[in-house]
Amino acid sequence: MSSDNDIATCDPIKASPPSEEVDVSPPKYSWYHGVFFNATVVGISAFAAPGLWNAMNSVGAGGQQTPYLVMAGNAILFAVMTLTCLTGSMMANRFGLRNSLVVGTVGYVIYSAALYTNNRYGTEWFIYLGSAVCGLSAGIFWATEGTIMLSYPEPEKRGRYLAYWLSYRNSGSILGGIINLAFNYRGRTTGKLDWRTYIVFVVLQCLGPISSLLLTPPEKVVRRNGSRVQLSDRISDLEELKALTRVLFRRDFLLIIPYFVYVTWELPYISAYLSLYFSVRSRALASLVSAISQVATTLAFGAFLDWTGVSLNKRARYGYIVMMILIGGCWIWGVIIQNEYTHHKPALDWDDGGFGRGWALYIFWQINFSLTYNFGFWLIGFLAREPKEIVRYMSIARAAESAGQCISSGISSTSSPLISALGVSFALWGIAVIPAYFVVRQVGVIHIGPEKSTPDSHENDKGLERS
Structure with missing residues (x-):
């Protein structure tokens, strides 16, 4: 049996070929070491962690009266996260996925x-410190959680497992919305949360570190079909x-970088929008309804992405096109309302005339974010040429999201x-939509995922440039 140190040096990503020394008999499935259990742990x-964080920010600016201080803190948070996300692959390589x-x-x-002390006592310095510490921690989490959810499931079930995992994240926002509404249902004017x-x-978020300790190391995971997560030996930092840099400068990845910058770009704007124009209780209701809507639409979208009745290439193209048309329509709607x-x-x-037009727009913006988030992860699973590249792609993609x-x-x-903020978001959507489609249309043609790739298949990369 491997020691903890051995586990820490494993990375979820390249299988050792069978040899005389390797037992090639079918591994025994155990629910504790199965994909579903570990997806639940990550969920x-x-x-x-991020689910309840989103719940606080979905009421607008962390529930504060005005968005400016919290947004300044969040700018620090995501600046730090840009750096820590880039080190995500090195953290996983050195310390293992569970520790990360x-x-x-x-x-x-x-x-x-920090939000609590600012809300109750007016403490400002803790907002900046708490944001910086969260940035250090969350960057590692963002890269790690995505890597697990792309590496552990079978490729043909990846879309559904991504939706399952994201449903837990959104469930944090559902519970958070209930909590927000329960404490703030009398808040008929703009202001801050109770x-x-x-x-x-704070109490609920303490569950995060405890839950993470239950993660099964990748070398012990056995899927229902008897296959294992692919592994590779640890390499030097x-x-x-160097491997991370090679991935960064690939043409296909450069084309989708604007997409990942766009994915989270809109969130600060829509958070400020909600905090400035809506009452406390309508903001609390928005955090609940948006979370429920995100769970439903993400599950439906994930089921479509895994639907074998349609070819992989068509699922990628049709899903992307419909999603981007919906987003573009909402930005046009947003220009009118804003x-x-x-x-x-x-x-x-919520009982004022004209409330529904602007409030419903916020719900659609949150749905759009959830769909782009889910699709981006799913796409990365097919871009990687070998299993170990999944964590590298994930690290760079999450860094791009953080920078945006x-x-x-x-x-x-x-x-x-x-x-002005809306205009920038709308423009960035326009910049991202076409380049990313050049990559999306090759899913299932050139980009087929690491578990189906062969060394010879990557000679076809030149086909992307010819097409």
Whole structure:
């Protein structure tokens, strides 16, 4: 049996070929070492950490009265995350996925505690410190959770498992929405959440590190079909850095970088939008309804991406096209509403006339975010040429997301008109949509995933340039 040190040096990614020394008999399936159990572990960790973090931010600016201080803190958080996400593959290579997942959940608790002290006592310095610590921790978590959810499941079940995992993350927002609404249902005007809300969040987020300890190391995972997660030996940090750089400068990955920058770019803007124009209780209701909507649409989208009745290439292209048309339509809707709100500066409660148009738009924005998030992970699973590249792709993609959200949070931390922030988000969607499609249309043709690839198949990469 491997020691803990041996486990820490394993990475979820390249199978050793059978030899006389290797037992090639079919491994015995155990629920504790199965994909579903480990997806549940990652899901609970995601529920407790980023899920509840999203719940606090889905009420607008962490539940504070104005968005500016929290957005400044979030800009620091995502600036730090940009760096720590890039080191995600090196962390997993050196310390293993389980240890990385545990460390990755700790910073979220400190961030929530900072929001509590600011809400109740007006403490500002802790917001900046808590944001920085959360950035250090969350960058590792972001890269690790995605790597596990792309490496552990069978390729043909990846879409459903991604949706299952993201449902836990969104369930954090559902519970958070219930908590927000329970403590703040009397808040008919704009303002900040009840301070008791944050105590519940801090306690629940302590589940993250505990849950993460239950993760099965990749070399012990056995899928229902008897196959194992592919592994590879640990390499030096310098070699890992060189491999990371090679992935970064591949043409197909450069084409989808704008997509990953866009994925989280809109979140600071829509958070500021909700906090400035809607009452406390309508914001709490929005956090609950948006989370439920995200769970339903993500599960449906994941089922479509795994639907074998349609070819893989068509699923990729059709799913991407419909998703991007929906997003573009919502941005046009947003221009109309935001222009109106910029001039009239409403403070809308749920029984006010005209409340539904702007409030429903926020729900659709959150659904759009969830769909792009899910599709981006699914796409990465097919771009990787070998299993070990999954964590590298994930690290760079999450760094791009963090960089985008850092800049967007910085913009939203100022008092500049929100119509400007909307315009930048809309423009970035326009920049991202075409280049990413050049890669999406090759899914199932050139990009077939590491578990189906052969060394010769990568000679076909030149076909992307000819097509």
